[in-house]
Amino acid sequence: MAPNPKVIAAYRAMSSLGIHESKVKPVLKKLLKLYDKNWELIEEENYRALADAIFDDDENKELELELEQEPINKKDREVDNEAAVHEEPVRPLKRLRLRGQEGQSSRLLTGLGPSSTASPLITPRSESGTGPGSSSRLQDNIVDKGKKPVSPQVTLRGRSSVSERTPPRVLFTESAVEPGASQLSNSKTPHPYPFITPKDEPIDEIPDYEVPISMILPETTGKHNGNNTVALQCRNKNVDGEDILPSSNEEATSNAELASSSMGEEASVKITPTVGLSEESEENGTLIARGNKDSAILPHVANGSTTVKSTLALVSPQVPVPCPSGLDDAVLVSKKDGVLLESDGGKELGDHIPQNSFNVMNARKHQLTTDDARAVCTSNDLTKGEEKVKISWVNNSANDIPPLFHYIPRNLVFRDAYVNISLSRIGSEDCCSTCIGNCVLSSKPCFCANKTGGDFAYTAQGVLKEEFLEQCISINRDPQNYSYCKECPLEISKSDGCLEPCKGHLKRKFIKECWSKCGCGRHCGNRIVQRGITCNLQVFLTSDGKGWGLRTLEDLPKGAFVCEFVGEILTVKELHERNLKYPKNGKYTYPILLDAEWDSGVVKDNQALCLYAASYGNAARFINHRCLDANLIEIPVEVEGPSHHYYHFAFFTSRKIAAQEELTWDYGINFDDDDEPVELFQCKCGSKFCRNMKRSNITAYMETLTQ
Numbered sequence: 001m002a003p004n005p006k007v008i009a010a011y012r013a014m015s016s017l018g019i020h021e022s023k024v025k026p027v028l029k030k031l032l033k034l035y036d037k038n039w040e041l042i043e044e045e046n047y048r049a050l051a052d053a054i055f056d057d058d059e060n061k062e063l064e065l066e067l068e069q070e071p072i073n074k075k076d077r078e079v080d081n082e083a084a085v086h087e088e089p090v091r092p093l094k095r096l097r098l099r100g101q102e103g104q105s106s107r108l109l110t111g112l113g114p115s116s117t118a119s120p121l122i123t124p125r126s127e128s129g130t131g132p133g134s135s136s137r138l139q140d141n142i143v144d145k146g147k148k149p150v151s152p153q154v155t156l157r158g159r160s161s162v163s164e165r166t167p168p169r170v171l172f173t174e175s176a177v178e179p180g181a182s183q184l185s186n187s188k189t190p191h192p193y194p195f196i197t198p199k200d201e202p203i204d205e206i207p208d209y210e211v212p213i214s215m216i217l218p219e220t221t222g223k224h225n226g227n228n229t230v231a232l233q234c235r236n237k238n239v240d241g242e243d244i245l246p247s248s249n250e251e252a253t254s255n256a257e258l259a260s261s262s263m264g265e266e267a268s269v270k271i272t273p274t275v276g277l278s279e280e281s282e283e284n285g286t287l288i289a290r291g292n293k294d295s296a297i298l299p300h301v302a303n304g305s306t307t308v309k310s311t312l313a314l315v316s317p318q319v320p321v322p323c324p325s326g327l328d329d330a331v332l333v334s335k336k337d338g339v340l341l342e343s344d345g346g347k348e349l350g351d352h353i354p355q356n357s358f359n360v361m362n363a364r365k366h367q368l369t370t371d372d373a374r375a376v377c378t379s380n381d382l383t384k385g386e387e388k389v390k391i392s393w394v395n396n397s398a399n400d401i402p403p404l405f406h407y408i409p410r411n412l413v414f415r416d417a418y419v420n421i422s423l424s425r426i427g428s429e430d431c432c433s434t435c436i437g438n439c440v441l442s443s444k445p446c447f448c449a450n451k452t453g454g455d456f457a458y459t460a461q462g463v464l465k466e467e468f469l470e471q472c473i474s475i476n477r478d479p480q481n482y483s484y485c486k487e488c489p490l491e492i493s494k495s496d497g498c499l500e501p502c503k504g505h506l507k508r509k510f511i512k513e514c515w516s517k518c519g520c521g522r523h524c525g526n527r528i529v530q531r532g533i534t535c536n537l538q539v540f541l542t543s544d545g546k547g548w549g550l551r552t553l554e555d556l557p558k559g560a561f562v563c564e565f566v567g568e569i570l571t572v573k574e575l576h577e578r579n580l581k582y583p584k585n586g587k588y589t590y591p592i593l594l595d596a597e598w599d600s601g602v603v604k605d606n607q608a609l610c611l612y613a614a615s616y617g618n619a620a621r622f623i624n625h626r627c628l629d630a631n632l633i634e635i636p637v638e639v640e641g642p643s644h645h646y647y648h649f650a651f652f653t654s655r656k657i658a659a660q661e662e663l664t665w666d667y668g669i670n671f672d673d674d675d676e677p678v679e680l681f682q683c684k685c686g687s688k689f690c691r692n693m694k695r696s697n698i699t700a701y702m703e704t705l706t707q
């Protein structure tokens with residue numbers, strides 16, 4: 001193959017600085033990966049980024065050597081590094097390195113050097129090595145959850161050691177912030193969410209967005225009265241005031257409309273899940289679709305665009321609330337015969353646009369008035385009426401407010417994700433079209449129970465069956481339950497041509513719920529997650545330094561559905577692009593991979609999906625991590641169709657939970673994995689099984705040295 005002229009030019013430029021080709025090659029490779037092969041960035045200022053990176057690499061090696069020789073003399077270096085942070089230029093590579101040093105100097109310093117490949121690695125990572133890939137993961141701000149078994153600490157019920165439990169599903173950025181500090185505080189505490197910088201803006205200028213919904217479940221039901229002023233910690237009511245489950249089949253209403261509906265297999269309306277925004281259009285508040293080839297089909301929005309008014313979830317009357325960066329990211333559009341639709345109410349504006357164009361959603365930036373803000377605060381409902389129940393929040397001082405985000409009760413496609421929901425894709429074996437009433441009460445489980453081993457996952461009381469729950473818990477704790485893709489979409493998404501081996505995906509047990517193509521009624525007991533949140537939750541500031549958390553205000557039985565993790569549906573490629581973008585904006589992310597079927601063959605780009613809740617999400621974004629003995633467990637739930645590329649990520653209680661207890665789940669982080677490319681948070685879960693103990697102790701020890 002002919003040598004790439006750009007590469008040759010880079011070698012030449014470095015050679016003129018006296019840098020040998022052998023030094024340039026590995027660093028250039030990393031840089032190409034980091035910049036997504038954007039040569040312009042590399043060539044800029046006569047290859048300054050490349051030269052910087054090579055010098056950094058040299059420095060790293062020197063420091064590494066020093067560290068080996070002089071482990072205790074760390075304090076001086078940290079002072080130097082701190083100074084370097086202050087004069088740090090905006091180049092991402094350098095910034096990342098320095099950021100890493102703050103928390104874990106020696107580990108990240110090896111990121112670019114060949115020394116990192118020298119250390120023997122443990123299965124399965126041993127196959128991959130840590131050379132180019134590891135630093136790229138750092139630069140991507142992606143932390144995969146290590147899978148390698150590490151020093152066993154505790155053995156649970158004869159299963160694998162606690163520290164082995166490292167499901168690789170939640171991705172955190174290293175810029176995940178130090179929680180707990182007030183965003184509005186004027187103290188010197190580091191700002192917990194750097195992208196939410198209070199500005200001196202009048203409250204009237206707070207931008208607001210109306211976001212049309214892309215995926216609407218048929219059971220989206222009543223809203224509570226937003227005018228109610230709710231005292232903190234009051235019990236929420238299901239607004240419909242209805243029993244969640246009917247006590248008998250007779251009570252259950254059949255879904256006759258659908259079963260006997262004239263809506264045939266092809267009667268769906270195509271909804272484009274995506275739209276791009278032009279900067280120009282954003283400025284004047286109108287979002288112009290750039291178009292997208294993919295479509296989703298939704299049966300229940302045949303009358304056009306159903307919209308959800310999504311506004312900033314939290315405001316304070318005294319405080320100007322800036323719009324977090326990226327809030328413009330999730331914008332969806334619906335297509336209806338080329339008619340221009342206005343997002344509030346799906347009103348037709350009458351202007352026809354060409355058939356092959358997607359609609360313009362008038363996502364005007366609403367001015368949030370002081371009255372609006374006051375209403376939000378007095379109603380103290382994080383959901384702003386989007387859920388059946390209110391979710392209150394409490395703080396310790398007027399200055400503490402949870403991070404700003406758009407509350408959405410259902411996942412929304414950001415742009416490219418292929419979420420094909422159509423009646424025609426639901427085969428007769430994927431639904432129970434002949435059922436009537438409540439399937440769970442029926443003597444013979446219907447087709448929908450096949451996916452859960454021929455029996456329903458739920459009891460007639462609407463909680464998970466003990467056996468099913470225990471199986472899910474044990475699967476999550478057993479590292480044997482990982483499968484590995486031949487070509488991992490996560491690696492492919494980096495599109496740098498050098499694929500690392502798949503790091504493994506947990507093979508989970510799915511729940512399949514009855515849905516609209518089923519004959520049963522909306523009160524069927526096999527429809528739990530699709531009903532949304534029904535329990536009484538509250539967001540609160542934790543007292544142990546984890547930042548905001550979510551708790552229950554009522555006793556919850558074992559196996560009860562609490563909430564699903566809701567966010568924007570991104571392709572992993574889009575996630576990668578965001579991660580490259582966000583360091584610039586100082587934004588943190590916490591995506592969840594929907595990776596249940598990635599090992600099943602080649603997964604198309606637009607089908608490798610994740611959920612991203614930084615800008616658009618629900619109450620689940622406040623659930624903190626607890627190692628191993630968390631009181632929630634995540635279970636994938638199939639609702640709208642048999643696809644396992646898109647599914648719901650639902651949280652159920654893994655034991656009885658008393659009112660006021662904080663809700664936690666195990667993010668699956670392997671804190672002991674020295675190969676982890678980025679520093680996560682210092683775990684303060686308090687569990688006796690805490691996997692971060694070793695590191696906590698080391699950090700505490702290092703802190704005593706620097707005092």
Ligand SMILES: C[S@@+](CC[C@H](N)C(=O)[O-])C[C@H]1O[C@@H](n2cnc3c(N)ncnc32)[C@H](O)[C@@H]1O
Pocket residue numbers: 172176177178179180403545546547548549590621622623624625626681682683684685
């Ligand atoms: C999904 S958010 C949870 C909500 C978050 N506490 C907040 O204030 O918005 C994840 C972040 O919470 C914090 N966190 C979660 N679990 C933690 C734990 N066990 N110890 C310390 N921090 C934790 C970390 O900062 C992490 O990046």
